[in-house]
Amino acid sequence: MTTGKTTTKLDGDRMSAICQGIRRAILEGALFPGDRLPEDALGESFGVSRTIARHALGQLAAEGLVDLRRNRIAMVAAPTPADARDIFDIRVGLEQQVVKHLVGQLTATQIRQLKDIVQQEHDARDGPEGASIRLATEFHIKLAEMTGRPILVRYVTEICYRAGLSLSSLGRPHSSECAISEHLLLIDTIAKGPADKAAQMMADHLEAVAARALLGGEGTRTRDLVSILAPYT
Amino acid sequence: MTTGKTTTKLDGDRMSAICQGIRRAILEGALFPGDRLPEDALGESFGVSRTIARHALGQLAAEGLVDLRRNRIAMVAAPTPADARDIFDIRVGLEQQVVKHLVGQLTATQIRQLKDIVQQEHDARDGPEGASIRLATEFHIKLAEMTGRPILVRYVTEICYRAGLSLSSLGRPHSSECAISEHLLLIDTIAKGPADKAAQMMADHLEAVAARALLGGEGTRTRDLVSILAPYT
DNA sequence: AGGACAGAAAGTGCATGCAATTGCGTGATG
DNA sequence: CATCACGCAATTGCATGCACTTTCTGTCCT
Secondary structure, eight states: OOSSSOOOSOOSOHHHHHHHHHHHHHHTTSSOTTOEEOHHHHHHHHTSOHHHHHHHHHHHHHTTSEEOOTTSOEEEOOOOHHHHHHHHHHHHHHHHHHHHHHTTTOOHHHHHHHHHHHHHHHHGGGSOHHHHHHHHHHHHHHHHHTTTOHHHHHHHHHHHHHHHHHHHHHSOSOOHHHHHHHHHHHHHHHHTSOHHHHHHHHHHHHHHHHHHHOSOOOOOOOOOHHHHHGGGO | OOSSSOOOSOOSOHHHHHHHHHHHHHHTTSSOTTOEEOHHHHHHHHTOOHHHHHHHHHHHHHTTSEEOOTTSOEEEOOOOHHHHHHHHHHHHHHHHHHHHHHTTTOOHHHHHHHHHHHHHHHHGGGSOHHHHHHHHHHHHHHHHHTTTOHHHHHHHHHHHHHHHHHHHHHSOSOOHHHHHHHHHHHHHHHHTSOHHHHHHHHHHHHHHHHHHHOSOOOOOOOOOHHHHHGGGO
16 A cells, blocks of 8 residues: 555445545535546545546546546536536436325334434534535435335435535525425425425425525635545545 | 457447446346356456456446445346336336426427337337337437436436346336337327326336336346357447 | 747556455365 | 365456656747
8 A cells, every 4th residue: 555544444345435525525515516636636535546546436427426538637527507407307306206205104213313414404504514515415315215215215315416516516605594494394294294295395495495506606615635535534 | 458359449438338238238138137247257358458347347336237246246236126116116207307398399300210219119029129128218218318408318318227127137028019109109299298198198108118027937048248248349 | 928839747548466355166074 | 965164266356557648837939
């Protein structure tokens, strides 16, 4: 190993670790569309060789989070407004399926888990913006996981990350307040409410999230890859 | 290059070539769930090194077509009935979105293109089974492409391949007759019909495809990887 | 000052080599 | 005859090296 650090953290899987790190960095807005992701810098950050970093970039490209062009440095993808529209439409469709599976099926324990996440969202209200976004996303993914359908979970997860990237690319920072009350209402309606109403509510919620965010507004951020990624390694 | 053969076909991209080859082989039923895909055999088949084959396997695993476990030989994925159910539900949702975008928007040229594919399906009726499946899939993908929404296209394409794998894994060979007339009807309804009817028709069509196929029935096939893959290199 | 260009630096594309792991055949054993 | 242990062949995991491409930079010419 070239890095001096003993990175032998008994790696369950080094590659998915680096993928997950970059995914989170993107979701939380630490990595910004257009940011460069050179293979060896990545490898160094995560204590692996370029081979692994390269492989990870391939996966992320397949998920649409990274732009990969031959002989060029990988970059964080920059979704166009059309892409964002597309992504949110698909997301609505997928998450409505989640709702459909879940209506009237939530156990007390599950409701508690969901409300826990919303509580965390509430607590993180004034913290760093990234945490809010991550928790909001976590809520939706948790919901998907409760269907017990692994393939649906995979697609919802992926589209959530893409949606997050679209927002950080095209949108304003984040408005978490509304999302929180909407999430609570959503839990209730999925638990009791009629299926139609729950599905519609999910659609409205997602549309609202998309709409709330589409008003430009740039933020300056650290632009140094290694310090950006440090918290995610 | 280690292989004697001059595989220098001015590779646009060697990796996506090998992915596409395996995808098609799986879709057409040449590769069967559980079939082994050793990296060097693959590399040899496509005239590339193990590195590329490995990378390709990673992509296919992300798409759910290949099962990849640490230190184990890659295998064609073997979806469970639950997976299949999941996949078809998701597929219905996605393709209904396709229909929604397309209703009343098809140009004469597009209708012609679609009918051409159906014609080919008709012609391939008595040919090899794989061709029928491939054409039926091509119909659905073409439909998705006509929305001009690349992300939707990507998801539809992926889910179509997964659906194909599920069928070849769990289903009977294929019953193309019905699909052909249903495809024609679908074109008409998308072109003129009310949106609701078209969406419902798409749902029914996909349900029918799924239902028709769920009756077991094993076929014996060639089990030699290199000869299986030869047509796809 | 501004732009074109050459060479250096940085980065990717890919094959290969070696260590580690798996699994399979073989033979010993109850 | 079935079962288990063990060792070798097959295969993966991963880093490294080299060729080629892009990008940066400093220089020279206008």
